Amino acid sequence: xxxxxxxxxxxxxxxxxxxxxxxxxxxxxxxxxxxxxxxxxxxxxxxxxxxxxxxxxxxxxxxxxxxxxxxxxxxxxxxxxxxxxxxxxxxxxxxxxxxxxxxxxxxxxxxxxxxxxxxxxxxxxxxxxxxxxxxxxxxxxxxxxxxxxxxxxxxxxxxxxxxxxxxxxxxxxxxxxxxxxxxxxxxxxxxxxxxxxxxxxxxxxxxxxxxxxxxxxxxxxxxxxxx
Numbered sequence: 001x002x003x004x005x006x007x008x009x010x011x012x013x014x015x016x017x018x019x020x021x022x023x024x025x026x027x028x029x030x031x032x033x034x035x036x037x038x039x040x041x042x043x044x045x046x047x048x049x050x051x052x053x054x055x056x057x058x059x060x061x062x063x064x065x066x067x068x069x070x071x072x073x074x075x076x077x078x079x080x081x082x083x084x085x086x087x088x089x090x091x092x093x094x095x096x097x098x099x100x101x102x103x104x105x106x107x108x109x110x111x112x113x114x115x116x117x118x119x120x121x122x123x124x125x126x127x128x129x130x131x132x133x134x135x136x137x138x139x140x141x142x143x144x145x146x147x148x149x150x151x152x153x154x155x156x157x158x159x160x161x162x163x164x165x166x167x168x169x170x171x172x173x174x175x176x177x178x179x180x181x182x183x184x185x186x187x188x189x190x191x192x193x194x195x196x197x198x199x200x201x202x203x204x205x206x207x208x209x210x211x212x213x214x215x216x217x218x219x220x221x222x223x224x225x226x227x
Contacts, residue, residue: 007045007056007077010109011087014102017069019209021098026062029072033057033099037076040090045077060114060215061121061185064192069212070102071121071227073114082106118185120168120216120224123193125179129172130203138172138179141200149191149199163199166191168224170200179205182216182224 021029037044037055044055060073076087088104095101141147147164166189169182179200181193197205215227 007079007109009078009081010107010111011076011078011082011084011104012107012114013074013076013087013091013104015069015072015074016100016102017063017067017072018098018100019068022066022068024098025065029063030057030059033059033072033074036091036094036099037074039094040087042076042078042082042087042090043080045079058113058115061118063212064210067123067210067212071212071215072099073215073227075107075114077109114227117217118215118227119218120182120184121212122169122180122182122214122216124209124211124213125181125193125197125205125207126177126209127179127205127207129177129179129197129205130201133172133201133203134174135172137202138170138200142167142170147199149195151195161189161191163191163196165189167196170196 015033017024017029024032034055034057037057038053047054047056056077058075060071063069063072084105088101091101091104141164144164146162148160149163151159151161153159166184166186167181168184169180171180172178173180179197181196183191183193183196193210194207216224217227219225
């Protein structure tokens with residue numbers, strides 16, 4: 001292959017991050033998914049750093065430590081033309097208790113990055129919420145125009161952010177103790193779903209499970225579309 005040639009194809013993969021993988025850091029997850037891509041036998045384009053054995057890949061926005069996910073995305077760049085069905089079969093053979101491939105499809109090599117295209121994320125949160133928490137409390141939160149809160153970074157830096165504006169949709173099913181949140185994703189303005197849940201419920205819920213269910217982009221009319 002000529003040195004100035006780029007990848008010949010690009011496969012967009014969607015994975016489920018299962019409960020045994022929920023405590024992985026973002027970097028640990030990327031390392032495992034790169035190793036999985038290298039083990040498929042597909043002829044990948046090498047990453048700019050990491051040597052010839054490191055596949056060139058691009059990933060979606062990081063999922064928080066402690067969260068499961070049904071929408072982990074990775075783009076794999078290949079030095080061959082591969083149908084999505086063949087890529088899916090190659091990755092499916094490597095499924096385990098930590099990650100399971102959900103889909104694989106060919107996309108144009110020069111499509112925008114996943115991270116740049118994502119506008120919102122949906123979360124399902126199961127747990128024990130403070131007594132009296134109900135859909136009425138969710139509605140009261142959503143009726144607010146803003147709700148300032150102080151975010152403290154690990155460095156000790158403090159910032160005041162708005163917890164209301166990023167919340168696009170919210171609902172609570174009391175019978176199953178399930179809070180559903182759709183949060184806007186915007187650099188520098190993101191709020192954690194746990195923070196929203198605490199501010200909504202007026203206390204600190206004890207979560208049994210948090211799952212990132214879907215990623216979305218906003219169309220020209222402001223409508224959420226599944227990524």
